[in-house]
Amino acid sequence: MNDAKTVAIIGAGPVGLAAAAHVLERGMSPIVLEAGPEAGHAVRQWQHVQLFSPWEYNVDKAAARLLAPTGWNSPEPKSYPTSSELIDRYLEPLATRTPLREAIRTSSRVTAISRVGFDKAKTKGREQAPFEIRYQNGKGPEVLRAEAVIDVSGTWFSPNPAGRNGLPAIGEPEQAHRIAYGMPDVRGADRARYAGKTIAVLGAGHSAVGTLIDLVHLADEVPATQPVWLLRGADPAKAFGGGRNDKLAARGELGAAFAALVSAGKIRVETEFGVTHLSESDGRLRIAAGACSGARSVIADELTVSTGFRPDFSFLSELRLRLDPAIEAPVALAPLIDPNEHSCGTVRPHGARELAHDEPGFYLAGMKSYGRAPTFLMMTGYEQVRSIAADIAGDKKAAARVELVLPETGVCTRGGLESAAVASGCCGGPAKEDTSACCAADETAKKAGASGCGCS
Template sequence: MNARTVAVIGGGPVGLAAAAHVLERGMSPIVLEAGPEAAHAVRQWQHVQLFSPWEYNVDKAAARLLAPTGWNSPDPQSYPTGGELLDRYLSPLATRTPLREAIRTFSRVTAISRVGFDKAKTKGREQAPFEIRYRNGKGPEVLRADAVIDTSGTWFSPNPAGSNGLPAIGEPECTKRIAYGMPDVRGAARSRYEGKAVAVLGAGHSAIGTLIDLVRLAEQVPGTQAIWLLRGTDPAKAFGGGRNDKLAARGELGSAFAALVAAGKIRVETEFGVTHLSDFEGRLKIAAEARSGARSVIADELIVSTGFRPDFSFLSELRLRLDPAIEAPVALAPLIDPNEHSCGTVRPHGARELAHDEPGFYLAGMKSYGRAPTFLMMTGYEQVRSIAAELAGDKVAAARVELVLPETGVCTRGGLETAAAPGCCGGPAKQDASACCAADETAKKAASAGCGCS
């Protein structure tokens, strides 16, 4: 396309990486960040330790921009928290490099279209520049660009508590007792949760991390109770790949969580599909329906860690090609569909898989994954490297794969665990019938409790 001006929506890790690649390709990025500073969403989870070490969290083009500033690259094998990611990488990138001239904060995008073209008009459409409208506290602003990369993420559009994708009945009225995502229960939000019964809904890493933190809080503050509300029937599916996980920190988290559940330090409620939320004598009544019948849990607080979904409201005048279920670009959706697999072996992908029927427009980063939960930051870096190459007209570089992803330890296909499949956890156990896989068998022979994947 040989674009000249590229608007990047969102100034998080992937958005800043996109701007770095665009700048390196001789184009002009303009980053529109809704928050008061770059990476505003990361600031909401800065207490969380990442699963991946620094080597996977620093984009190469961004590192090249930082090098002349005297930036000290962190130890590639150490694991940063969100706060360290901000302090040691994202903030310097946004304030000490040429990107500082490209970032517009307090700039929330409200609509994007083509100049002179509504969604229905076709002839000559791809030659028209994009019109991006945004608010910055001074009134509506308009920006024109040759291309747009939407890396606005999903952090501020969490999934609701209801098990059918809709808010539970009564959920909007109970918001004072509900938090979404992964609040800092031992830090900034400690006073809200200490000494209380706290229910956590979800089975992903955010839910697991929050439950572990609640157990640690309970060790300091008697009366704190962690209640795990699980929509599924098998808690073990949340434990992950243990020692077999190529991202060691992720495997360790699952193993630590499994030990706490086994020790009875977390109350577990399975098949808990939330349907109703209501006040009950000054507390929160969480009601569910299951095959075994209706039941409820009484808690003081509810943390909903059921994932996120993309916000397409400001893209309604663009021609998007989205999978109807996953809400990811149609070419990418089959690779990341959680109904089919949850492996970390999603192959790297770029501009080709992320393209839409709107030439010059791309979704990248977490938003490109729609409702799928398997995104890794390094995947986003590879996406924007490819997109920038495509926009600069370098189709060879755009098609080239420059990333090898680490594998997770446990895979699912068609919703069924296949942890003992060849190449996953070392294959099936050879002798020990109590072991679920070769890695588990080896760990037990070494007098360990197992690899943590079962």
């Protein structure tokens, strides 16, 4: 090992490349291992999607500083890119025109990480041992050693199944040819698969909402197209978001547009529909909720499962992780993002302190750090890796410093109950320090000796 710390970064998505930029800026040596054939491989799977955050929130500052000498033209900060534009105008130049091009190893899938000479059970001297990262490429097994590891491999390729209990529905593997996960391009590359058919969409997040809106537009072009919304919960309005209260305007507009389509009857809605069984029915797909006898069912040609994602920890089994047992996020971060408690869509900025584990030098960041929680924003990841790079470099003051102000979602919930007071603007943004406070106003009131601001 040389004097400059080598930092292994797993994943060359937006947050992974930002991590490499911050590591490089700190005088350390990043090595980025990307499983796909190109940087931004996961983002390339949803190129048709327009982001609901404008360019000003999608470009990392250290990455922009790397790009500046290349003649890169910064996009208009207030405009909204598609994922394809994010790749063409930001990720691709960052990965190919800056010094990061020497650090990225594509088609390199990480298979295991440990400490040199240490299994998980051995403690004495562990902190001084470098990490050993094993990965596969076209040449066969490879080994990399590094003083620190940042895992930003994301969750896109490990989607949640259709089953309501976290397991695949009975028959789900057998019906895989009729199922898509995430957000298929129903009006573009996948149009032939969906046009003129009955398409069921399971989920209540932005991926489900966006797909259903696209299916309504497809139905305008091909009238036989019939979108069906399968909702596990009882209240469709929870998917509509904060509307004009949302500080990310495009996100609010998405929810408002969706609400109007549902109200107009453009989308068939099946509430309290927890999928349990999938089976063939006269060449189509029977989607059942409940026990076989007397189960409710929907007959469709295709099913899109947009029920979120979960992290893959299979290659981290020899590391000492501290994960919340329910959310599967780092234990210090989990209370801030637990969807059982609140769904503000934002969380107070956080960094190395909240993302560290009992394995010094190892960090989870990006979407993977949120475990099964659905509220991650790209700009949150940029702040995470800025702090982590500072921590690895030994700049504890910079690591602890907050350099990000997140936009408010406009509608928050706590304990599963929506707060009208928060929606009307009493939030003041997320709490800065007190994880038991639902918002800044609540935190301030509690510090003053009151029971809270009343919005929780």
